[in-house]
Amino acid sequence: MIDILPTIGLNNTLGILSENITKSDSFLVEVYLDVFLLVLLIWFLNREFEISYRLSFHGNAQAAKDKCSVERLKNQAEWLLHNIIPKHVVEQLKNNSARYSEDVKDAGIIFASVTNFSEMYDESFMGGVEYLRVLNELVGDFDELLDQERFSMVEKIKTIGSTFMAASGLNLSERNGNNTEHLFQLMEFALTLQGVMDNFNAHLLSFNLEMRIGYNFGDVTAGVIGTKKLLYDIWGDAVNIASRMDSTGVKGKIQVPATCLPLLSQRYNFEHRGKVFVKGKDMMDVYLLAGRKQEGVTETT
Numbered sequence: 014m015i016d017i018l019p020t021i022g023l024n025n026t027l028g029i030l031s032e033n034i035t036k037s038d039s040f041l042v043e044v045y046l047d048v049f050l051l052v053l054l055i056w057f058l059n060r061e062f063e064i065s066y067r068l069s070f071h072g073n074a075q076a077a078k079d080k081c082s083v084e085r086l087k088n089q090a091e092w093l094l095h096n097i098i099p100k101h102v103v104e105q106l107k108n109n110s111a112r113y114s115e116d117v118k119d120a121g122i123i124f125a126s127v128t129n130f131s132e133m134y135d136e137s138f139m140g141g142v143e144y145l146r147v148l149n150e151l152v153g154d155f156d157e158l159l160d161q162e163r164f165s166m167v168e169k170i171k172t173i174g175s176t177f178m179a180a181s182g183l184n185l186s187e188r189n190g191n192n193t194e195h196l197f198q199l200m201e202f203a204l205t206l207q208g209v210m211d212n213f214n215a216h217l218l219s220f221n222l223e224m225r226i227g228y229n230f231g232d233v234t235a236g237v238i239g240t241k242k243l244l245y246d247i248w249g250d251a252v253n254i255a256s257r258m259d260s261t262g263v264k265g266k267i268q269v270p271a272t273c274l275p276l277l278s279q280r281y282n283f284e285h286r287g288k289v290f291v292k293g294k295d296m297m298d299v300y301l302l303a304g305r306k307q308e309g310v311t312e313t314t
């Protein structure tokens with residue numbers, strides 16, 4: 014009996030001990046498991062985050078690339094459009110469902126014709142290709158002038174065969190309240206065309222191209238024709254007279270009608286040519302530009 018009691022006590026203690034050990038083991042296992050699950054969750058979330066970050070980085074890079082190419086295409090399209098139609102008209106076309114026409118007061122117009130180009134043009138030589146190259150180079154030189162700030166209000170309208178047609182003051186917002194400055198700009202442009210022509214001739218072997226210029230100003234209607242292959246042009250009596258000033262003009266000279274004199278003679282000298290017959294107008298009094306008036310000194314053309 015005496016021997017049995019301590020045994021029972023030991024057994025109880027061992028039982029309690031082993032129960033405690035089992036409890037703390039399972040607690041530890043649970044803690045390890047939780048920690049493991051937590052680490053797994055963090056790893057999984059981290060991975061998911063990295064994948065989505067990489068995807069969004071790739072997406073952003075692709076979007077930036079696409080945006081660049083769309084921007085480039087848009088710029089190319091605008092560049093093409095601005096080469097066909099003046100900038101201020103493009104803006105109005107965008108806002109007004111591809112329709113544009115406007116009455117413009119006191120626009121300047123010139124027609125500059127290479128009078129003897131047809132003499133040079135010879136289809137028997139390379140189908141005329143060589144001569145077209147010459148015309149293309151000359152018109153290219155004229156076009157380049159339009160990039161100069163001093164001709165900012167001058168707009169090329171088109172070429173008609175070997176005639177270069179330009180106008181000024183068509184963008185009313187550019188005039189800044191001054192309705193005559195663009196007309197002087199256009200006359201300076203016409204004078205510069207003559208200079209370009211002289212320079213061109215100096216480099217042209219065995220041929221001398223001749224140019225005749227008609228100048229006028231007045232009211233015109235500007236508009237865009239068609240919805241495909243758009244054509245920007247100007248029309249009106251003032252345009253017809255400018256064309257007639259060219260066709261009835263004199264080689265190497267700039268001819269203007271008498272109506273332009275009061276304004277233009279503020280800066281230029283003219284010689285009276287007399288009367289010429291202009292279809293639809295009968296006889297018109299016309300003048301040839303003699304040179305610039307510069308601070309009392311006369312510069313002759």
Ligand SMILES: Nc1ncnc2c1ncn2[C@@H]1O[C@H](COP(=O)(O)OP(=O)(O)OP(=O)(O)O)[C@@H](O)[C@H]1O
Nearest residue numbers: 173178246247248249252253254255256257292293
């Ligand atoms: N927008 C324009 N572009 C090119 N040329 C023009 C323009 N407007 C008028 N002209 C030219 O001005 C000239 C005078 O025109 P107008 O209407 O007085 O006569 P027309 O009888 O039509 O011309 P033509 O006798 O040459 O056939 C014409 O040669 C015409 O081609």
